[in-house]
Amino acid sequence: MSEQINNSKFSEAVTGTRAINKIYFIGIGGIGMSALARYFHSRKAEVKGYDRTITPLTRKLEESGIEIHYEEDVERIPKDVDVVVYTPAIPKDHTELVYYQQNGYTVVKRSDVLKWITQNSFNICVGGTHGKTTITTMVAHLLRDSGYGCNAFLGGISSNYQTNFWSNERNVVVVEADEYDRSFLKLVPDVAVITAMDPDHLDIYGTPEEVEKAFVQFANTVKPGGCLVARYGLKRAGEFKADKVVTYSLDDVRSDVYAENLNVVNGSYVYDVISADWRITNVVLHMGGLHNIENSIAAITVAKHLGIDDDKIKHAVESFKGVKRRFEYILKSQKHVLIDDYAHHPEELKALISGVRSIYPDEKCTVIFQPHLFSRTKDLSKEFAESLDMADEVIILPIYPARELPMEGVTSELILNDMKLPQKQILTKEAMQDWVRLYKPKLLVMCGAGDIDALIEPVKEILK
Known part of the structure; x- marks a missing residue:
């Protein structure tokens, strides 16, 4: 290199x-x-x-x-x-x-510019329908904090450094590999990570099978002698052709790398990371959500592949402050907890609400969700409903259209009507703020990939 x-x-x-x-x-x-x-x-x-x-x-x-x-x-x-x-x-x-x-x-x-930038560098490319921003940021932080060094192109703002990009003289690039528009197929990884291959961006791919096919293609762009780190249990994993494939999971002992001895201590996670060849004990993660333990295992697996020392890995994980809008605590007091998250896919919502439950098992969980894209809402309304049913109370905002024009018959009602939860409603942004002012929920989660983040500060001020 x-x-x-x-x-x-x-x-x-x-x-x-x-x-x-x-x-x-x-x-x-x-x-x-x-x-x-x-x-x-x-x-x-x-x-x-x-x-x-x-x-x-x-x-x-x-x-x-x-x-x-x-x-x-x-x-x-x-x-x-x-x-x-x-x-x-x-x-x-x-x-x-x-x-x-x-x-x-x-x-x-x-995506063409990313291809140009990475064609002469050693590349760590993180892909997947969810979790990729957190893992990309974790890997980049591990490399920076340990002194290994990297250039980073992130899909979120690192809370440690308050930026989504940094440069380094070492010719190593950590990049988020975006599946939208098949952009990630232009990258050539030395190390690739695949977190999930769930149906998404069906406006581009048409069918779930085409999404999976694209991820298999991405997996098989790993350079000869390179390494693929893949979440255990992915569909079509048998088609991955990388010279070295390492599977990871939260706690499935059939995977190559997993966590054991998990405890919650003062709102943080403490656990061991186990492999057939190595073990790192008492890893501390201050970021909430069980899915983020799994994300950390993927990042640690990459760091071990690169030969980074165990103590440096542990220090980096413990000092990791997370990513803006990824299980981000906006308020955390005895009176109120306000969490902001980018979750905009049913599986992400499921992981988010499960993560909140793991830390606050006895609190009533209120979720405010803004659907992102008419096409995604239409394709996955039942799955969204199923994930949101995991909360105690749900408010759904109108759909954020992003790049799309309205679709006839596609509104937030599609999700609401499929939900079994009794405490559910659709409110405008203004009415939602009035509701928060009236009820002041103790544990509130706000999520979505549209402009719901612009409402975080007003809601925080209301709760304060």
Whole structure:
């Protein structure tokens, strides 16, 4: 492995002849796009971008010196750029995108840029329909905290470092491998992780079988001599062809790596991580949720594969503060607990509510959920209902459309009508805040991938 990132080589790989000195991002405020923007900005390129709305992410980008505008306007876009990058979430008829496409510019997707960045590096690529952001961030933190070193492209904001990107002179890249739009198939991992292959993004894949097929393809992009770390029990695992396959699970002794002797001590987890070849005792994780113990086992397995010392692994796990919006404690007092989470798939909701139950078994659990996408709600309404039924009380907000237009007959009512739980209702954002003001629940979980995060601070102030 080369220890230095060679910028001139990278630039040649990207454009053939020219260095990337000027780059424009359409949808710069997306979590993956903003990481790429930071990457180029850190390498002294001139970075500019467009996004639809001002967010904490775009504000931070602007504070770092990146110029952003918030209205589709061909007059305001830079005409002198080497590369234009767009996210698949941008509509095909977006005026700025169309202008660049029709006027001979180099226009590429975010996944193409990740491919360019990683084609000359040692890559740890974390994929899966859920858990990938937490594991990517854990792995990157393990490598950074232990002194191993890595460049990180994260799908969330690391609470340890308050960023979704960092660079390092070591030519190692830790990257979240996104299955949306089959983006992850452009990566070439030395180490890959697969957490789950559940049905999702059926607007892209069509059927659950096609989702699984794509993950098998991803598994089989691992370089010769590389390692695949896969959750035990994945469908079609028999089709994985990596030279080394290591399975992990929370507590299934049939897997290669698992946890034993799990205890909850002062709201944190303490456990041993067991393998046929090694054992790490008394691992401490301060992040809530049993699924996050399992996530830590995947990250520890990667670290062991890289030869990182056990004591350094234990220190890194114990110092891990989590990821913004991944089982994030917003309030934690005797009077109120408010947890914010990005869960937007039935399996994620199930893991989230189970995790809350493991720490607060005797408290009434109230969940406020914002469905994300009409297509996902339509495809998985029964599964959403089943997961939400695990709570004691549920409020569902209207569907957040993201990139989609409304679908006839598809509303939050689809989920509500399939639920068996008696205490359930649909409320607008405003009515939900009035409800919180009136009832002030002791244990409140807010979750979803839309704009529900904008309601966290107002709800926190109401509870305080």
